[in-house]
Amino acid sequence: MTxxxxxxxxxxxxxxxxxxxxxxxxxxTIEPGEFFxxxxxxxxxxxxxxxxxxxxxxQPEGHIRIGGKDVVDLPPWKRNVGMVFQSYALWPHLSVRxxxxxxxxxxxxxxxxxxxxxxxxxxxxxxxxxxxxxxxxLSGGQQQRIALARTxxxxxxxxxxxxxxxxxxxxxxxxxxxxxxxxxxxxxxxTIFVTHDQEEANTTSDRMAxxxxxxxxxxxxxxxxxxxxxNLFVASFLGTxxxxxxxxxxxxxxxxxxxxxGDKLLLSxxxxxxxxxxxxxxxxxxTDRPDGDTLSGRILHREFLGSQIxxxxxxxxxxxxxxxxxxxxxxxxxxxxxxHLKVNTQSAVWIPQ
Amino acid sequence: xTSSSRPAAGGRSLxxxxxxxxxxxxxxxxIVGLFIAIFLGGFLIFPVLQVIYVAFQDPGSGALxxxxxxxxxxxxxxxxxxxxxxxxxxxSVVFATLIALPLAYITTRFNFGGAMIVQSLGFIPLIMPPFxxxxxxxxxxxxxxxxxxxxxxHFGFTIPFMDxxxxxxxxxxxxxxxxxxxxxxxxxxNIDRSMExxxxxxGSHGMRLFRKIVFPLAMPGYIAGAVLVFIKVFDDxxxxxxxxxxxxxxxxxxxxxxxxGISDPMGYVISVILVAFSVLSLWASFLVMRGxxxxxxxxxxxxxxxxDLKTREKVxxxxxxxxILLLVLSPHIGLLLLSLGTVWSYAPxxxxxxxxxxxxxxxxxxxxxxxxxxxxxLAALGDVIIGTAIAYIVLRTGxxxxxxxxxxxxAALAVPGVVLGIGYLRSFQGIDVPFVGEPLASxxxxxxxxxMIRRLPYALRACMAALQQVSHALExxxxxxxxxxxxxxxxxxxxxxxxxxxxxxxTSFATAAVELSATIxxxxxxxDSPLAYGIYLFMQTPSGRGAGAALGIVxxxxxxxxxxxxxxxxxxDKKLKTQSGDx
Numbered sequence: 025m026t027x028x029x030x031x032x033x034x035x036x037x038x039x040x041x042x043x044x045x046x047x048x049x050x051x052x053t054i055e056p057g058e059f060f061x062x063x064x065x066x067x068x069x070x071x072x073x074x075x076x077x078x079x080x081x082x083q084p085e086g087h088i089r090i091g092g093k094d095v096v097d098l099p100p101w102k103r104n105v106g107m108v109f110q111s112y113a114l115w116p117h118l119s120v121r122x123x124x125x126x127x128x129x130x131x132x133x134x135x136x137x138x139x140x141x142x143x144x145x146x147x148x149x150x151x152x153x154x155x156x157x158x159x160x161x162l163s164g165g166q167q168q169r170i171a172l173a174r175t176x177x178x179x180x181x182x183x184x185x186x187x188x189x190x191x192x193x194x195x196x197x198x199x200x201x202x203x204x205x206x207x208x209x210x211x212x213x214x215t216i217f218v219t220h221d222q223e224e225a226n227t228t229s230d231r232m233a234x235x236x237x238x239x240x241x242x243x244x245x246x247x248x249x250x251x252x253x254x255n256l257f258v259a260s261f262l263g264t265x266x267x268x269x270x271x272x273x274x275x276x277x278x279x280x281x282x283x284x285x286g287d288k289l290l291l292s293x294x295x296x297x298x299x300x301x302x303x304x305x306x307x308x309x310x311t312d313r314p315d316g317d318t319l320s321g322r323i324l325h326r327e328f329l330g331s332q333i334x335x336x337x338x339x340x341x342x343x344x345x346x347x348x349x350x351x352x353x354x355x356x357x358x359x360x361x362x363x364h365l366k367v368n369t370q371s372a373v374w375i376p377q
Numbered sequence: 378x379t380s381s382s383r384p385a386a387g388g389r390s391l392x393x394x395x396x397x398x399x400x401x402x403x404x405x406x407x408i409v410g411l412f413i414a415i416f417l418g419g420f421l422i423f424p425v426l427q428v429i430y431v432a433f434q435d436p437g438s439g440a441l442x443x444x445x446x447x448x449x450x451x452x453x454x455x456x457x458x459x460x461x462x463x464x465x466x467x468x469s470v471v472f473a474t475l476i477a478l479p480l481a482y483i484t485t486r487f488n489f490g491g492a493m494i495v496q497s498l499g500f501i502p503l504i505m506p507p508f509x510x511x512x513x514x515x516x517x518x519x520x521x522x523x524x525x526x527x528x529x530x531h532f533g534f535t536i537p538f539m540d541x542x543x544x545x546x547x548x549x550x551x552x553x554x555x556x557x558x559x560x561x562x563x564x565x566x567n568i569d570r571s572m573e574x575x576x577x578x579x580g581s582h583g584m585r586l587f588r589k590i591v592f593p594l595a596m597p598g599y600i601a602g603a604v605l606v607f608i609k610v611f612d613d614x615x616x617x618x619x620x621x622x623x624x625x626x627x628x629x630x631x632x633x634x635x636x637x638g639i640s641d642p643m644g645y646v647i648s649v650i651l652v653a654f655s656v657l658s659l660w661a662s663f664l665v666m667r668g669x670x671x672x673x674x675x676x677x678x679x680x681x682x683x684x685d686l687k688t689r690e691k692v693x694x695x696x697x698x699x700x701i702l703l704l705v706l707s708p709h710i711g712l713l714l715l716s717l718g719t720v721w722s723y724a725p726x727x728x729x730x731x732x733x734x735x736x737x738x739x740x741x742x743x744x745x746x747x748x749x750x751x752x753x754x755l756a757a758l759g760d761v762i763i764g765t766a767i768a769y770i771v772l773r774t775g776x777x778x779x780x781x782x783x784x785x786x787x788a789a790l791a792v793p794g795v796v797l798g799i800g801y802l803r804s805f806q807g808i809d810v811p812f813v814g815e816p817l818a819s820x821x822x823x824x825x826x827x828x829m830i831r832r833l834p835y836a837l838r839a840c841m842a843a844l845q846q847v848s849h850a851l852e853x854x855x856x857x858x859x860x861x862x863x864x865x866x867x868x869x870x871x872x873x874x875x876x877x878x879x880x881x882x883x884t885s886f887a888t889a890a891v892e893l894s895a896t897i898x899x900x901x902x903x904x905d906s907p908l909a910y911g912i913y914l915f916m917q918t919p920s921g922r923g924a925g926a927a928l929g930i931v932x933x934x935x936x937x938x939x940x941x942x943x944x945x946x947x948x949x950d951k952k953l954k955t956q957s958g959d960x
Contacts, residue, residue: 080574100577107578113571117593126589127579178579 029056029212030091030181032077037086039069039076039238046072047084047238054216054231059208061225062218064235065261073235074184074218078107090181101130106180106213110187112171114159120146120170121155127178145177146170148207165196172204176211183208183215189224201228222262226250234258252373259302259375266305266344271298272374281374285341287319289367295374305347307371310335310363318364323357339365405863410770410782413763417785421830424800425652425792431803432645445642449650454624455643459650462626465545466610470557470603472550476701477557477602482587483694485565488683491698495558502705504936506891506909507552508615509929510708512916514548515539515620516721517711523725544620549610551705556609557602564598565591597666604662608655612793615893615909619916626651627795631898634799639806648796655791709933716926722919734923738915742928744904745911748821749890749935752907756828757886760836761878763829768840768874769866773852783837790834794894797827801899819901827899828889835888836881843877844870876950880943887939891932908932 032054039047047069054060062070075081077088079100088096095103114123124145128138146152149169159167168188175183188204189197205228208215219225225232226246234241234249234257242249242258253259256267270283272295281289281301289301314320321339333356335346346365348356357363403411435442449455484492517523518538525535538547568591576582576590592599614627623632630647637643686694716734718727767786771779789797805817817823847870855865871878893909900906906914908928915925 078574078578080577099582100574101580101582104580105578107575109571109575111569111571113569113575115572115575115590115594117596126576126581130576130580130585174575174579 028091030214031056031058032182032214032216033087033089033092034073034077035087035089037073037076037084037088039072039082039084041082045238047076050086050240052233052240052243054214056214057212059205059215059217059228059230061229061232062216062235063220063222063225063232063261065220068235069238070218070220070235071186072238074107074186074216077182077216078105078184079103104178104180105182105184106175106178107184107186108168108171108175108188110190112159112167112191114162114167114171114174116159118159119155120151120157120159120162123159123170124155124174124177127174131178141177145173148176149173164192165200168192168200169203172207176207176213181214183211183213185215185217187218187220189219189221197224204228234261236261251371253302253375256300256302256375259373264305264345266303266308266342267300268303268340268342269298269300272296281372283340287340288317289319289372290317290369291372291374292369293372293374295376297376299374299376302373302375303344303367304371305334305345306332307368308344308346309366309368310337310346310348310357311366312363314364315366317369318366320362320364323359323361323363325359326356337363337365404774404776406766406770406774407776409766410776410779413766414778414782414785416763417782417830420801420826421789421792421797422785424797424804427804428645428648428796428800429652432642432649434642436640436642445646449643449646452643455629455647458624458626458629458647461542461624462611465542465549465625466607468542468546469549469553469610470606472546473554473557473606474599474603476550476554476704477561479697480701481558481561481565483698485562486683487686487690487694489686489694491695494702495698501709502552503555504887504940505552505708505712505929505933506615506893506936507548507613508619508893508909509891509912509932510552510712511544511548511616511619512922513708513711513715513926513929514551515544516715517707518547519544521723526723526725539620541622542625545610545617545622545625548616548620548708549613550606551708552616553606553609554705556605557599560598560602560605561595562598564595567598568594600662600665604658608658608791611654611658612651612795613894614793614795614897615913618897619913627793627894630795630799634802634898639802644799645803648793648799651793651796652791655793659791712926712929712933715922716930718923734927738924738927738931741924742908742911742931745906745908745928746931748906749908752821752825752828752896753886753889755822755825756832756889757836757882759825759829760833760885761840761882763833764836764840764881765844765871765874765878767837768844769870772841772844773849786837787834789830792830794827794831794892794896795898797830798895798898801827801895818899821905824896824899824905824907827895828892831892831895832885832889836885839877839881839884840874843874843881846877847873876946876953879946880950883939883943883946887936887943890935890939908935 032052034050034052037047037050038045050073062073064070072081076084077090079095079098084096086096087094090103090105095105114120115126118126121142124142125138128141133141142155143152146155149172151166151169151173154162154166154170159170162170168191172188185204189200192200201224204217217225217228229246231243231245232249233243236257242254249258250262253262253265259265260267268281268283268289270281272291273280273282273288279291279293279295281291281295283289291301311318319339321337321344323335324338324343325336327334328350329347331350332347333350335348335357337344337346344365350356432445433441433443435444480495483489484495489495515522519525520535520537520540522539524538529535537543572590572594573586576586581589612627614631617623617625617628618631623629626647630644630651633641633647634644714727715721717730717732719729719731719733721727763786767782770776771783801823802818805823808817809815810817810820810822813820851873852865852869855869856862860868890907891909893913896907896910897913900910903914908931912925912928912932915921915928
């Protein structure tokens with residue numbers, strides 16, 4: 025079951041439900057064989073975008089090319105893109121075998137071929153022994169695998185996964201996402217995965233697009249997006265971010281960030297004008313001794329998280345989140361303690377206004 | 378219903394000192410439950426068992442025998458009646474499906490401006506008892522009715538819409554198709570759109586998609602509706618009687634009992650067959666639907682995707698709906714014309730128009746109307762009292778056998794009115810009512826009881842639904858603040874259920890007001906007759922048809938207003954509850 029790998033190009037896609045704009049100016053290129061994630065909060069348009077690719081919902085303006093062919097005018101049943109639904113959408117009146125065979129029958133495949141194909145697909149997801157069961161006799165994880173088998177058995181050009189793990193419990197979710205990735209690599213199928221869970225997107229995808237308000241905010245590898253967010257939404261949506269607003273002052277060769285409170289930080293990269301800097305909690309250290317480049321603050325609150333201790337520190341006019349690694353025997357700082365924060369400015373990201 | 382766990386003030390009462398074995402201590406609800414069980418046993422189970430027993434009894438010797446059934450199948454008229462009843466029921470299901478399927482499909486799949494019309498269309502036929510419309514249908518679709526007169530004049534041929542069994546099928550399918558429409562529409566709406574999208578995604582669309590995915594998923598709703606139609610038609614007495622089609626089972630049972638006599642075993646044999654078929658159909662539908670709860674709507678997902686109709690489709694859809702609407706309304710239109718017409722025969726429309734029929738009707742039927750209000754009022758009151766009590770016992774107590782009470786009350790569904798009537802006649806003929814000096818079987822109260830039993834399953838469902846919507850926490854909060862069980866029921870539970878109870882009352886009242894099957898057996902004098910029987914009497918003579926139609930209009934208005942009222946109550950209740958939930 026290997027198909028020719030195809031890419032997806034989306035060009036200037038717009039979509040509105042009545043007067044509400046749900047997608048605005050989406051431009052995106054997904055490489056053949058790529059595992060790509062759409063990440064965003066609910067209402068960000070990520071599912072709508074996925075459904076547009078499959079041909080569901082109102083017809084958008086713009087172009088969607090799959091393997092170079094514009095499919096935007098085609099009805100869903102002529103697109104040959106495989107979609108796995110959030111609810112799995114296994115038909116309760118058909119057995120597992122009939123569910124998986126459905127798409128092949130629709131393609132008028134002779135039954136002598138359907139049998140082995142269905143068996144192979146069920147084998148692929150490890151559930152050959154459940155072929156005669158009805159969907160309501162399966163667990164959530166099994167239903168998920170059958171839905172996957174039902175989709176890949178027709179050898180679609182691309183695979184679309186709409187929040188496929190959200191109905192599973194936490195431990196199964198981790199296992200299933202590994203299986204999904206392994207299966208995707210094995211089939212070499214260009215795959216789009218929609219999720220609101222950044223951990224899922226981070227762990228599975230080659231690249232991802234972060235969406236908010238129907239607009240793509242940034243596209244890149246998970247690491248790029250986390251380390252160098254291009255805007256405050258991406259910065260705060262991916263992980264925890266401390267955001268300090270202020271302006272940049274130049275003093276000879278030094279570039280300094282000046283917060284609204286007057287606190288200053290020496291930056292190690294180019295910056296100019298007004299804006300904000302993004303500091304990750306693990307890139308800030310707590311120290312007793314001030315030097316020329318520390319922020320003074322006061323510990324408000326601490327949460328013991330096991331491998332680290334998370335402090336909420338009042339500093340630079342805001343409440344900053346600071347994570348410190350924990351080693352056995354170390355007491356750490358107590359609330360109401362005055363401390364100084366040493367910022368690793370190499371990791372600080374400047375986002376101009 | 379006082380709490381038995383609390384010691385009475387002022388020492389042990391007499392009841393407390395009696396030995397427990399003699400008077401086992403029962404809680405209030407248990408005593409109420411026991412009374413209801415005895416009542417249902419006496420007025421539902423016993424008469425029906427009596428009918429079954431007599432069917433297997435040799436009329437001469439009283440010994441148990443199968444001979445009566447042998448005689449039944451040896452008589453060609455009965456064999457024919459059996460086949461006819463089956464044929465008419467099956468064909469009614471087919472035609473009801475032909476009417477309901479397009480309507481359900483159009484309203485659930487498309488953005489259709491007429492959806493509201495179609496929804497009310499689901500209620501219009503139900504507000505008219507089928508036998509009332511039967512005569513009017515005869516005048517419109519009969520051999521010399523409006524349609525055929527016009528056809529003959531312009532095209533030179535006629536269609537036997539109303540000839541013999543055809544007439545019964547037409548009238549019944551027009552009357553009962555809403556059962557299929559309502560159930561099928563609900564089922565269709567309960568299919569999650571991802572079910573359909575998954576099939577489209579795999580290459581399926583159009584009719585194939587409907588046939589292979591959508592319709593099978595809606596099947597449980599369709600079957601539930603179709604079985605109801607089948608049973609209702611199979612058991613119905615009024616329509617064939619009024620259309621003068623006597624070679625069917627229910628009319629045969631009625632005619633045997635009324636003409637040959639109460640001791641003739643054939644009426645009982647037919648009754649057993651009617652009950653057996655009702656139970657068998659329900660059981661078969663249960664088998665088919667077991668494990669097939671296909672309601673797949675996800676949280677936030679909203680049924681099948683609706684799409685806009687193209688212009689050509691719009692014309693088709695509105696055309697189909699208009700045609701069906703006209704067909705469905707024809708009994709009402711015909712009845713109205715008949716009630717306002719002077720003479721209407723061998724003509725497409727009445728010769729002239731008058732209000733005289735209403736005057737005649739009013740002069741002759743005040744007693745009928747008064748009786749109907751009394752019987753239906755008593756029946757509906759009894760229904761909601763018993764319904765509320767059973768609902769509380771089943772949902773809120775752990776009393777032994779509480780489920781049985783529910784089944785017992787619901788069992789009335791499987792008992793055709795004509796069977797209940799025969800059972801009452803047989804069982805209560807020999808029991809004289811004290812101080813009245815009449816046998817119980819011919820006392821007017823028995824008609825009200827029969828109506829009460831017949832409508833109980835519906836009222837019970839309404840009460841159950843109403844109580845299910847009352848959160849248990851609301852009761853616990855009252856008890857926590859010191860209210861006893863009795864006071865909690867009176868001050869919290871009943872007021873919160875009131876909307877549902879009222880709706881149940883109104884529906885029971887309205888449908889009991891036009892019931893004919895059981896009452897026609899039990900009416901012993903004209904003075905005791907309800908409205909439905911009055912219409913039947915009027916319609917027996919051509920000269921009385923106008924007045925009968927006028928009385929029919931009264932019936933339609935009563936049921937229509939009742940249905941409207943119960944809708945308003947339910948809506949208001951819903952609004953009230955959502956408002957209180959918002960704050």
